[in-house]
Amino acid sequence: MPNxxxxxxxxxxxxxxxxxQWCTTIGANLLLVANDEVxxxxxxxxxMDMAAPASASTRxxxxxxxxxxxxxxxxxxxxxxxxxxxxxxLKLVEGGVPIKKVNIGNMHMSDGKRQVVGSVxxxxxxxxxxxxxxxxxxxxxxxxxxxxxxxxxxxLFQ
Numbered sequence: 080m081p082n083x084x085x086x087x088x089x090x091x092x093x094x095x096x097x098x099x100q101w102c103t104t105i106g107a108n109l110l111l112v113a114n115d116e117v118x119x120x121x122x123x124x125x126x127m128d129m130a131a132p133a134s135a136s137t138r139x140x141x142x143x144x145x146x147x148x149x150x151x152x153x154x155x156x157x158x159x160x161x162x163x164x165x166x167x168x169l170k171l172v173e174g175g176v177p178i179k180k181v182n183i184g185n186m187h188m189s190d191g192k193r194q195v196v197g198s199v200x201x202x203x204x205x206x207x208x209x210x211x212x213x214x215x216x217x218x219x220x221x222x223x224x225x226x227x228x229x230x231x232x233x234x235l236f237q
Contacts, residue, residue, distance in 0.1 A: 080177055081152040086160040086168060089184040092117065093127035093137065093161060096184075096224060102132050104225040107159035109152075111138045113145040113171060114163050135159075142167055146174035165208035172215055180218040183209075183235075196230045198223050209235050 084105045089097060092112050102110070110131055117123050118141040131137050140148065145160070152158060160178070162168045164186070172178050185198045192200040199221055201209075209219060221230035 081149045081158055082154060082156060083149075083158045083160060083176075083178060085180065085182055086162065086171075086178045087182040087184050088162050088165055088168060088186060090163045090187050091185055092163060093130050095130055097159075097161065098130050098132045098135075100224050100226070101182075102135055102159065105157070105159060107135055107157045109136050109138065109156045109158045111140065111145065111149075111158055111160045112162075113140055113142055113160055113167060115141045118144070142170050142174070145171060146176055149176055165205050165212065168217075169208045169211055172212060172217060178217055180220070181212060183219060183221045184223055195234045196221055199230075199235075201235060206235060 084107050085101070087097070087101065092114065093110055097110070112127065118139050124139045128137055160171070162171070168178065168181055183199055186200055186205065188194055188200040192202045194200045213219060219232055221232060221235070222228070
């Protein structure tokens with residue numbers, strides 16, 4: 080079974096906070112961005128590689144490749160999965176990726192979304208995906224950085 084140390088939703092994907100704070104705290108040595116668009120965008124990958132810590136490798140896979148390949152991971156790989164949105168995480172879980180916990184870190188405000196906490200805005204599709212993840216037994220937490228306390232999860236569903 081793949082050694083997934085954390086799955087995070089952050090629409091910025093790999094950036095300074097992920098690289099400096101989360102990787103250090105969870106001990107990840109592989110950052111796996113599961114995102115269909117980024118998997119084919121070498122420029123975005125290059126920018127994220129510059130932000131990634133030297134202590135971790137990076138992979139940029141489609142949702143489908145993540146589902147079909149992650150079970151081949153070596154035990155020594157401490158995997159930090161980063162997704163852009165809850166719908167992609169739900170696809171991974173429904174596809175058999177053994178995700179037990181999801182950290183909700185950053186979901187930008189945009190048309191049709193409501194602010195839940197400072198860095199998280201959701202719409203009805205997001206809420207539906209979070210509800211389904213909870214039903215599937217996935218633990219959810221809203222937390223921007225590891226040193227902060229988790230936010231009240233019920234704010235997602237109000």
